[in-house]
Amino acid sequence: MRRAMSWICLLAVVLASAAGCLDELRFYLRSDPKTFNPALVDDDAAETIRYLTGGVLLRLNRQTQQVEPELATAWKVSKDGRTISFQLRKGVRFSDGTPFGAQDVKFTMDALMDPALHSPTGDALRTGAGKVTAVVQGVDRISLTFPAPVAGLERLFDQVAIVSASSAKKEMAVLGPFYVTDYKPGAYVALRRNPNYWKHDEAGHSLPYLDAVKLEIQGNRDIEMLKFSRSEIHLINGMDADYYDRLSRSAPGKVRDAGPSLDSEQMWFNQVATAPIAPYKLDWFRSRNFRRAVSAAINRDDLCKVVYGGHAIPARGPVSPANKYWFNTQLPQARYDPANAMQLLREDGFRLAGGKLLDRSGHLVEFSLVTNAGNRMRERTATMIQADLRSIGITVNIVTLDFPSLIQRISESFNYEAAMLGLTNVELDPNGQMNVWLSSSDEHQWNPRQKTPATAWEAELDRLMRAQASAIEATARKRDFDRVQAIVAEEAPFIYLVNKNTLVGVSPLLEGVVPVSTRPQTYWNIERIRFAAERASNGK
């Protein structure tokens, strides 16, 4: 009996040490993935799984922001922008050993475009009425024809993970660097290295370098920080400036500032004609001079310095400079200029009396600024704006609301005066912002769901956005979208405040991590991330 127990203990020790030898990368997901089906991905956690496990025909290089070949070795878009032909990589197999070919691409596209599936990825490809036709032209050639031209078509394939047409494992058979081995709801998702992954490094070694990835599910940022500082997890994909500063003091080698992100913080005034606000206030909010005066009275440099500890840049418009191609470099810097603000206000009949600003009818200029409760950075930003606007006689009442109440007010009842929120940009392409700029859209926050554009400049925005979406030539699209940015800067329907920097945590144990501003910031090159040789020689 004792001998048997000794053998069991020995076996346990051997197994434990074998498990310890695995190069396992660990980081946190903020919530459980809602799906493992790549066609149905609609949340951050599921997107992470799709990125780590899914094989795509073309991949957007997050560093260069250029499209690169993956499972397709070559591609060609037709002149009319409706057809894309792919030459597929040969000899590739799914994680379960099933061979990859043109039939799998057709199967994936048919599934994505099936209206009954309601695939968010498929919706992005659905540009017009009619079907997407996939024509298999051999084992390794396929062409896809869309009912209408699709601008920036090849970029959309970055999110189309190919699913096997013949595997019994269905979407769990993958072509990406890892495959899912275990999922415990509320606890973790375990991924293991795909033995059939097709990529090799320059020296001919199979990629990925890591053996496994463990995605633990944890929504609490404090716990994430503590675990990271104890090296129990290896990556943090985005953190607040407060946390960054604290970690940079205690462990300077563990945090990195990857420069401006694609995200922006902005405020806007309610311009909805039917909103339950005083008509004279609606007049202020519809005045370009009023909006521009408020914008000029906000000290963005101080916001960057005080609220973000220097880890942000003053925003110039709807596109961050991190978006290398689409950012309009001709946009003027938003300067802090209270004198100019007062001049603009005077042009509209506003006047100062006893340090308070009055409009031409003698109404005290006072408005409420709503934002979401619990976001320290946003609350501090609002308090600084309150102080800045006080200097030109405007009284701002800050109201922090729980998120559902806030969304209900800004999207349904329109019972608010000014709001401040952030915009998370995932896509580089301007088509990702169609829902913001079209006057008929729900997300046209200052005045959504317009039957016809309320102003001439909104009509022009509609025209330009539609023109760029149907143009095939990138230069024509760029010209149109530059004009959109210029109009937005002139009219200030959104008062852009800052572009936050991408602040990440990277364990010094890791090699090959190159943080970038686009998502996923730290593990976009997951195949080439590995543990440092020092750790490996120490028995990990």
Next chain:
Amino acid sequence: MRTARTIGLMLASLIALASFGGSLLQRFDYSRQDREQVSAGPSQEHWLGTDALGRDRLARLLHGTRVSLTLAPAAAGIALLLAFLAGATPGFVGGASERVAKIAIDLMLSVPWLFLLLMVRAMLPLNTSPAASAAITFLMLGLLGWGMPARILMARAQRLRRSEFVVLARASGVSRWRLLCIHVMPNLRPVLLAQFWIAVPVFILAEANLSLLGLGVAEPLPSLGSLLQELETVLSFRGDACSFAALLVMMLMVGSLQIAFMKHEVS
């Protein structure tokens, strides 16, 4: 015991005097942002340093203590008045009123008050000044916080109703009103006072929690609750002793008041 009470009373008076007097001084502007000295340590200019927006921490502490010292006891007073009416009075009277009151108290305790507060705040006009928002917050706390003290007061009143001296007084023909005023009220006072001093810090902390949900005192007006938010998470405070000043003041204030009024409770 007397010495302890004197010290308690002096300390409480000192805090009240400092907060009410200091907050009136021009030097202590709680909203001025010194953006060149953000999160700074103690200095000649800022004795307790500055917060994350460069505001003088001492000025905010003085004003915040004044706001909380004024409004939290007021809210506790409202809650206890309601608790007395809904708990002690029916508990003493008995009968149908007692049964109805019990149901009302149980209902009040079972209401998810946080959601109720969220709902009430969502219905309030957005353009309220910070001072009005502070008053509304504490008023709501007072109006919704009477359930637990009412249950305790009811139990005490029931016990008094069945006590020998009350039975004797009633048998002697003492009117119910006179019984309540002369015999019951003095006996309820220790419980009332205890509940009052329990309610004050509870309301201050409740206001801090509400601030996280957007229901607290609006910026830039400080309160002890909003100042305690600096200690919100393990990682959010910078670890300097001054960030604990609000907590220290609250503990000293509540502790000294408890000691100062101990005599009444034991009598």
